[in-house]
Amino acid sequence: MRTGLAGKVVIVTGATANIGRATALAFAEEAARVVVVGRDAEAGARVVEAARERGAAEALWRAADVTSEDEVDGLVADVIGRFGRVDVLVNNVGGNAAVTPFVSSAPEQWREDLDINLMSTLRCTHRVxxxxxxxxxxxxxxxxxxxxxxxxxxxxxxxxxxxxxxxxTRVLALEIGKSGVTVNAIAPYGTVPEDLAGETSSGSRFHPRTGLFTRPGASRSEERAAFRRTTALDRGTARPQEIGAAAVYLASDQAAFVTGQILQIDGGVALT
Structure with a gap:
């Protein structure tokens, strides 16, 4: 498939681990100019090196906390200053403040979940x-x-x-549909790195020592079991590169007539 992504400037937030890492490398394989955004500089350097090995036209590490408006402003200003444009924005940053019943949750946890999952997307999109x-x-x-x-x-x-x-995603796609900008989303299910040590960063929920889902005693077993579902396929989780491939498609020339869509990559979990 000819994606038309060679030389395009692509910003991937949360690109140091799991889905973000795989997405950055997927764009690198299309010879894009990839901006790897995150907070863990050591993990970011590894992704940049891998992106260059995969064929990125350029690969740039840019440290930024996308829960900060000032840091998002600085990130986008630096990218525009260097490349003069942004062709693709992948709002990947996400995570969980806690895994707990809502009745015992705390407002500060709500704010953290909303900030990292929703507000970061709004901030980055509004700036780009x-x-x-x-x-x-x-x-x-x-x-x-x-x-x-x-x-x-x-x-x-x-x-x-x-x-x-x-x-x-749907509303913005409708608002700007005549502009040449498409807006789509991917809805993954249970995407887990195959190499926890090599494909995670210090802030990842799958980091083998510090991750919310992987550190010892991170979550009570009965709570973790409650959100494990049965897929229609012979494996229970997605692979990060499968999400990266979907992002490449939605950003490609081949998807120019696709907007406002939520692409489910779920192994048929919604069918079971």
């Missing part, structure tokens, strides 16, 4: 969008979640935040 509109086109790909569609017990606010990402 004027440039895309000015250049007459672009692609925005938001990483949502099947949790937004079927709900994950003990992750009520996370599920709600991802639902808002899906709604935002």
């Amino acid at each position: 969008l004027p440039h895309m509109l000015g250049q007459g086109g672009g692609r925005i790909v938001n990483i949502g979640s099947m949790a937004a569609l079927i709900g994950d017990p003990y992750m009520a606010v996370y599920s709600a935040a991802k639902g808002a990402v899906h709604s935002f």
Whole structure:
């Protein structure tokens, strides 16, 4: 498939681990100019090196906390200053403040879940969008979640935040449909790195020592079991590169007539 992504400037947030890492490398394989965004500089350097090995026209590490408006402003200003444009924005940053029943959750956890999953998407899109509109086109790909569609017990606010990402995707696609900018989302289910040590960063929920889902005693077993669902296929989780491939498609020339869609990559979990 000819994607037309060679030389395009692609920003991937949360690109140091799991889905973000795989997405950055997928664009690298299309010879794009990839901006790897995250907070863990050591993990970021590994992704940049891998992106160059995969054929990226350029690969740039840019440290930024996308929960900070000032840091998002600085990130986009630096990318525009260096490349003069942004062709693709992948709003991948996401995570969980806690896995707990809503009744015992705390407002600070709600705010953290909303900030990292929803507000980061709004901030980055709001800052990049004027440039895309000015250049007459672009692609925005938001990483949502099947949790937004079927709900994950003990992750009520996370599920709600991802639902808002899906709604935002549809409405923005409608608002700017005549501009040449498409807006789509991907709803993955249960995407787990195959190499926890090599494909995670210090802030990843799958980091083998510090991750919310993997560190010893991170979550009570009965709570973790509650949001494990049965897929229609012979494996229970997605692979990060499968999400990256979907992002490449939605950003490609081949998807120019696709907008406002939520692409489910769920192994048929919604069917079971």
